[in-house]
Amino acid sequence: MKLHVDWTACDGRGVCTELLEEMLVEDDWGFPVARDGQRSPAVPPPLEGAAKQAVDRCPMLALKLIAR
Amino acid sequence: MSDALWYFARGSGVISLVLLTVVVALGIGSRSGKPAFGLPRFAVSLLHRNAALLSVVFVAGHVISLLFDPYAQLRLFDVVLPFVGNYRPVWQGFGTLAFDLLVAIVVTSLLRHRLGARTWRVVHWLAYLCWPVALMHGLGTGSDNGTWWLWTISIACAVAVVAAIGWRLSTGFSRFPARAERQVAPRLRKELEEVR
Numbered sequence: 276m277k278l279h280v281d282w283t284a285c286d287g288r289g290v291c292t293e294l295l296e297e298m299l300v301e302d303d304w305g306f307p308v309a310r311d312g313q314r315s316p317a318v319p320p321p322l323e324g325a326a327k328q329a330v331d332r333c334p335m336l337a338l339k340l341i342a343r
Numbered sequence: 344m345s346d347a348l349w350y351f352a353r354g355s356g357v358i359s360l361v362l363l364t365v366v367v368a369l370g371i372g373s374r375s376g377k378p379a380f381g382l383p384r385f386a387v388s389l390l391h392r393n394a395a396l397l398s399v400v401f402v403a404g405h406v407i408s409l410l411f412d413p414y415a416q417l418r419l420f421d422v423v424l425p426f427v428g429n430y431r432p433v434w435q436g437f438g439t440l441a442f443d444l445l446v447a448i449v450v451t452s453l454l455r456h457r458l459g460a461r462t463w464r465v466v467h468w469l470a471y472l473c474w475p476v477a478l479m480h481g482l483g484t485g486s487d488n489g490t491w492w493l494w495t496i497s498i499a500c501a502v503a504v505v506a507a508i509g510w511r512l513s514t515g516f517s518r519f520p521a522r523a524e525r526q527v528a529p530r531l532r533k534e535l536e537e538v539r
Contacts, residue, residue: 284460288376289518293385305376305519332388334373336460 277315277341278326280307284337291329291338297322315341348412353487355405357496360481362398363445364500366391367474371507376518392452399449402442434483437476444473474504 278298287305298316299307309316318326318340330338369391372379379387406422409415416429423443426436451458451466478497487493514520 286376287519288384290384290388293383328385331456332385334388336456336463 276318276323276326277343278309278318278329279315279339279341281337281339284335286335286337288334290332290334294329294332295322295325298326317343345413348408349414349486352405352408352412352415355401355408356481357487357493359398359401359405360477360500361496362394362401363474363477364503366395366398367470367504368507369394370470371511374511375516395449395452399445402445406442431484434480437480437483441473441477441480444469444476448473471508 278295285306287301287307289301289305289307292299292301292307298310298318300310302308311317326340330340369380369387373384373387373391376384378384382390406417409417410419410422414430415435417435418429421428421435421439423439425439425443426432428435428439447466448470451463455463478501481493482488482497510516
């Protein structure tokens with residue numbers, strides 16, 4: 276599973292960086308950046324639940340999980 | 344038994360108002376993009392949702408108990424159709440209106456991922472109408488209007504929501520005020536409208 280950020284929708288509200296701290300960090304403007312530097316970072320199996328929560332809680336609906 | 348229904352309806356109505364006040368304040372708090380009320384952002388968001396769902400439970404209890412209450416004489420269509428009730432139709436109508444708005448806001452929120460952010464947001468703004476209508480319903484109808492404790496609770500709720508809206512409208516509200524406005528170049532505006 277990969278995490279996809281829709282950058283036209285993302286407003287950098289910072290909920291996903293809290294819920295997926297292991298995968299995402301905030302840049303200087305609060306937008307999420309993948310720690311591994313990938314555009315659509317792979318979600319490790321133990322983090323799939325947290326990733327689903329992040330997708331669910333994103334206030335802008337900017338996150339999506341895509342099957343590999 | 345009918346007295347018990349009446350007491351339950353009053354109590355659940357007051358609890359609903361308090362919960363909805365908390366929901367509005369938390370909703371504004373989650374919009375700020377900042378940790379608010381001593382909670383991290385995801386907790387503000389989750390508490391906003393869960394308090395809203397809990398308020399639905401109390402509103403449902405409030406409505407159902409009044410359906411069986413012999414004094415209120417609430418008919419089934421009074422639950423959805425405002426301003427045609429037997430008992431203080433205007434004030435009861437505000438309750439019905441707030442109920443309809445609450446149902447619309449909650450259902451669109453639960454279907455948010457299917458409806459898309461734009462539709463969801465437009466309906467969600469109705470919360471700013473739903474809350475004052477619910478407050479007026481509480482103040483105007485029921486056997487507790489005019490009691491000091493209901494005034495105290497209502498004023499405390501109003502102060503909380505007005506303070507939250509004042510915070511919402513203040514310049515320091517969002518986390519990055521410098522990037523608050525998304526500007527679209529004038530030459531692209533027409534194309535943007537077409538895409539939308």
